[in-house]
Amino acid sequence: MKHTQPELRSVNVVRYVTPLREGGSLPAIIEADDDFLYVLKxxxxxxxxxxxxAELVAGELARVLGLRIPELVFANLDESFGRAEPDEEIQDLLQFSVGLNLGLHYLSRAITFDSLVTTVDARLASQIVWLDCLITNVDRTARNTNMLMWHKELWLIDHGAAFYFHHSWQNWKEQAKRPFVQVKDHVLLPQATQLTEVDAEFKALLSPEQIQSIVSLIPDDWLTGDSPFATPEEHRQAYAQFLEARxxxxxIFIQEAQHARKALI
Known part of the structure; x- marks a missing residue:
């Protein structure tokens, strides 16, 4: 089995283009020194x-599983950046974000996925539902699909709400073995008829080595501050252990999804 070693490029932010007002986190379109546009988190x-x-780990898991996700990059924000920004809220955000941020390649002219317009086949629907159960992603509902259609293909975006247990790390080892009850609201659940088949394929792709290579991407300075762990490496390993246990x-989560699906139909 081929082992994919994920790598992330690093870019420097050179221009703040426009805020994206969707969501509470005020992401923005920025231009980097490689001349590409990114959605900056x-x-x-x-x-x-x-x-x-959450965005980094979920995104790289999706990529290993063969799902389409915009390229992720580490984006450096210099302390001088944004001093001339007239909007006070944005200026504060830029000030508090000096250092390493995360960018997603901007998919120009992509349109928001609408389940009433686009039908997703059973296999792809099952793959996406399986991933979201693994990463406990609460944010793929009909109201907020966090999927885009770009060049007639389905792309996954915005995984910042995944791994919601890590906001407190309470009972995280037990949480790894819990069903994902929010799957009942998943926009693709009605089409997800191949979860068992997808499960066998995806588990084979996500070896312990593959998980280690993904969590190793998390920068040390994202793992400090209010961390309950003694070191950044211990913190990283907690993500790996959560995923391996899950x-x-x-x-457990497949049965929950199948039960929720039957209740819908």
Whole structure:
């Protein structure tokens, strides 16, 4: 089995283009020194670096599983950046976000996925539902799909709400083995008829080595501050242990999803 070593490029933010007013975290479109546009997730926003960690780990898991996700990059924000920004709220956000942030390649002219317009086949729907159960992503509902159609293909975005247990780390080992009850609100659940087949395939792709290589991407300075762990590496390993425990008990979240699906139909 081929082991994919994830790597993230680093860019420097050179221009703040426009805020994206959707959501409470005030992401923005920025231009970087590689001349590309990115949707920037700021470390100084409401959920702080935890949202960036969720975005990074969930995004790279999705990529290993073969799902389409915009390229993620580490984006450096210099302390001089944004001093001329006239909007006080944005200026504060930029000030609190000096250092390492996370950018997603901006998919120009992409349109928001609408389940009434686009039908997703059973296999892809099952893959996405399975991923969201693994990462406890509460944010893929009909009201807020966090999926885009770009060049007639489905792309996944915005995973900052995943791994919600890490906002407190209470009973996280037990939480790894819990069903994901919020799957009942998943926009693709009605089409997800191949969860058992997808489970076998995806578990084979997510080896312990693969998980280690993904969590190793989390920067040290995102793992300090109010961390309950003694070191950044111990903190990183907690994410790995959560994922490995969840992968060992996927039958729990698959049964929950299948039960929720039957209740819908």
């Amino acid at each position: 700021f470390r100084g926003a409401g959920q702080g670096v935890k949202a960036l960690i 992968l060992a008990h996927t039958d």
